[in-house]
Amino acid sequence: MHKEKKYTVITGASSGLGKAFVLACAQRGHNVIMIALPGSPAQAIADDIMAIYPVDVQVYLFDLTDETALKNQVQDIAANYAVDFLINNVGIGGTASFVSSSLEAIDKILLLNVRCTTLMTKLLLPSLTVNSKSYIINIASIAAFTPIAYKTVYPASKAFIASFSLGLQYELAELGVQVSVVYPGPIMTNSDTSGRLIKQGLKATLGLKSTDYIANMAINKTLAGKSIIVPGRFNRFNYYLTRFLPTKTKIGLISKTVKKEIQQL
Template structure:
């Protein structure tokens, strides 16, 4: 019987590497995708040694069409029964100060690559009696946000895409989940931006490993919508009661503080 694999994009650091660890703990063989220049090789070797699994890794830019197509062809030779679309990017800046290249990169990575990688690997996923797909959206998907205009729109796409896909394929053995994590302290810049929001900004925080564990567990339980943390769930419900224009103003006012370190 061929080995089955869990494929994780954006696996080189932050939440992606934590997701890889959580899957490895469960004995899953892995295919890890990351940008060049990370320590993915050392991480893969360590996971193989500690958990007695097989780990393949590919280092390339998902937004590079040639690299994307070439790598997908390699992946098609392996049996993938769990796909985790984690790779994504954002940032805080006035739309007037944001380069066209940066905007295009967000759209390419967060939207195009997620949709195309999913579509190309669906035949593999559907070959199995039971398979899983986890897409990482964000709490930002629940409201437009000034100074992050493209990012929340891209995560709203992930939300809509995932829930539509779940409905379309639910009778074919594929369980689709979409996660809406709050702020994640994945690097020093992100951490500074979170801390600017004070106590309120820290309330929805998890360590990346705790968050990854919750996401994997609830995906394997078949949950459609995953909002980790009581505060994040309460916040999402409260925000749903506020008129949209007021909600945008409140959230954007808090986000504007991030411009202090985004310059």
């Protein structure tokens, strides 16, 4: 057991924004528990980080869409480690018409974006609430602000994360748990993603931010007690704009841009 140290649990930790969160936490001296898929480079990342920073990094490899594995592995984490920070980063998107989407693709979005975040939070809550102060970061998306054609399930799942997080913040505040929801815009996770966004034109890239930028801003603002975090000026502008635009107008403007992505596939 490692109850003498505090740990930050990060899902989807072996690549993209999750990997950036691991590095940002290590740079701040936080011990980390990485959750990633079997076959991912998570252990190599952990070894590299521990060779550079004076922190402990533990790795759990399992499929978060497997409910039994999720429950068993997270219960093991709770039993053996003192957790004071949870970063529910894992998620999946995709652009396709609902008509042509497979049941498997739709279910995977719901399992990772909705069920995983909810169950991870529930299972680790007893560990978090024993501390005088603990933190939860949930990753939503700028897409949560409006329904979007040709993505349909993804923005709906992120709207769930937003509502879940803000309600939970109110509920857990008296227990010393700060819950923050992050609304990233486009993310430069890799060259393929960045290239596809660039092809869509200026509107699709104005809010583009690096994973390092988003991870560091999210952690800093969460530790400062901010519940709503929107990285990037353009994305913050969109956040306020979408609160006033009629829903029909929002759907039309954004869906036209997304449709271009389908036409390029």
